[in-house]
Amino acid sequence: MIEFFYDINSPYSYLAATQVEALAKRTASPLRFRPFLLGGVFKQAGNDAPARIPNKARWMLGDLARWAAIYDVPFRFPSVFPLNSLHAQRALVALDRSVGEEAQRGLALALYRAYWVDDRDLSTREAVLEIAAARGLDVAALSSAMDAPETKDALRAATDEAVQRGAFGAPSLFVGDALFWGNDRLPLLEAHLRALGGA
Amino acid sequence: MIEFFYDINSPYSYLAATQVEALAKRTASPLRFRPFLLGGVFKQAGNDAPARIPNKARWMLGDLARWAAIYDVPFRFPSVFPLNSLHAQRALVALDRSVGEEAQRGLALALYRAYWVDDRDLSTREAVLEIAAARGLDVAALSSAMDAPETKDALRAATDEAVQRGAFGAPSLFVGDALFWGNDRLPLLEAHLRALGGA
Numbered sequence: 001m002i003e004f005f006y007d008i009n010s011p012y013s014y015l016a017a018t019q020v021e022a023l024a025k026r027t028a029s030p031l032r033f034r035p036f037l038l039g040g041v042f043k044q045a046g047n048d049a050p051a052r053i054p055n056k057a058r059w060m061l062g063d064l065a066r067w068a069a070i071y072d073v074p075f076r077f078p079s080v081f082p083l084n085s086l087h088a089q090r091a092l093v094a095l096d097r098s099v100g101e102e103a104q105r106g107l108a109l110a111l112y113r114a115y116w117v118d119d120r121d122l123s124t125r126e127a128v129l130e131i132a133a134a135r136g137l138d139v140a141a142l143s144s145a146m147d148a149p150e151t152k153d154a155l156r157a158a159t160d161e162a163v164q165r166g167a168f169g170a171p172s173l174f175v176g177d178a179l180f181w182g183n184d185r186l187p188l189l190e191a192h193l194r195a196l197g198g199a
Numbered sequence: 200m201i202e203f204f205y206d207i208n209s210p211y212s213y214l215a216a217t218q219v220e221a222l223a224k225r226t227a228s229p230l231r232f233r234p235f236l237l238g239g240v241f242k243q244a245g246n247d248a249p250a251r252i253p254n255k256a257r258w259m260l261g262d263l264a265r266w267a268a269i270y271d272v273p274f275r276f277p278s279v280f281p282l283n284s285l286h287a288q289r290a291l292v293a294l295d296r297s298v299g300e301e302a303q304r305g306l307a308l309a310l311y312r313a314y315w316v317d318d319r320d321l322s323t324r325e326a327v328l329e330i331a332a333a334r335g336l337d338v339a340a341l342s343s344a345m346d347a348p349e350t351k352d353a354l355r356a357a358t359d360e361a362v363q364r365g366a367f368g369a370p371s372l373f374v375g376d377a378l379f380w381g382n383d384r385l386p387l388l389e390a391h392l393r394a395l396g397g398a
Contacts, residue, residue, distance in 0.1 A: 045252055045253075045254045045255070046251075046252050046253070047252050047254075047255065052245075053244055053245050053246050053367050054244075054245070055244045055246075055362065055365050055366060055367040056244070056246065056367045056368075058365055059365055059367070059378050059380055062377070062378070063380075063384070063387075066387050066390075066391075070387075070390070163254065166254050166257055166258055167254060168252050168254040168255045168258070169255075178261070179258050179261070181258055181262075184383045184384075185262070185383075188262075188265050188269075191269070192265075
């Protein structure tokens, strides 16, 4: 089982999200998308957003473009960055709890495309719900579930759990105790799964 | 031309150093090893050593072991870490200036093995000179060159130059203006060189 902890505001999580389903299929591994709050992870783990370092932010622009070219996926750096992803992550958790993982994953991929391809500012509840509406989801129910204490608690709990298991950034992919951090570790994750006999 | 900026105290630079010569050969690219001072890079770029974050330090241990297995190179995490590499980096710069790049590179690979395989503490001048002596180098001349103001200036200049060109960590590999940061970006560096028509 691959647990894919992600936040919509993380560009390398977007890139990984475009690849991880095919990887799971190739290795016959169950896959679970798990929304968490990257800001909370940074805070708890004592880490900082990589783009806070000017030279790293500049390098990231080129690096992200190179990965997008390798994967042949669209990518445009958003006008609004960093993104406050609290509404997005709450919507994802709420949907996961009310409808299920598949619906959550579908919304995640739609939000990723909206933010990292179509340059939509997803910092407001309305913007997130628009993307959900376009997928035919029950927006009134989703909006109300986003405010439920159970949703807020579940998002906090997923964030805490990831940090307790060793996360310090995103994406964080777990196979049991083994953590694979970053889009660039997908090949190592795949080799690990094959060594476990998953394929 | 690949410029490989490195510090002996960086584990991912050690891993990259075991691979970059073969990569340069495969792509028919000239290669230049360039010692710099990683502590100075961190300071100037506003970055911090990754191992300062406890979860990241734990993850790195497993990640480094995975890379060493993939590359089939020996690796043992040193007892003394982090390493004050000032004497090592000065010796490398001094040798580069007095004998040449090939001698510098040979000493770098020997120091990497001493520190990242044989667990030798290289924080003292004596320890660095012992490794140099085992390579048949003129240790008296090297020791005196390590203290020359020109050596200290050249190490500072290489560090400043790397940061001005965009570096924020190690290894930093440049092909002209393009920076490839980290052992894990060697495949992207290779693809870049092939696209340039280097092979």
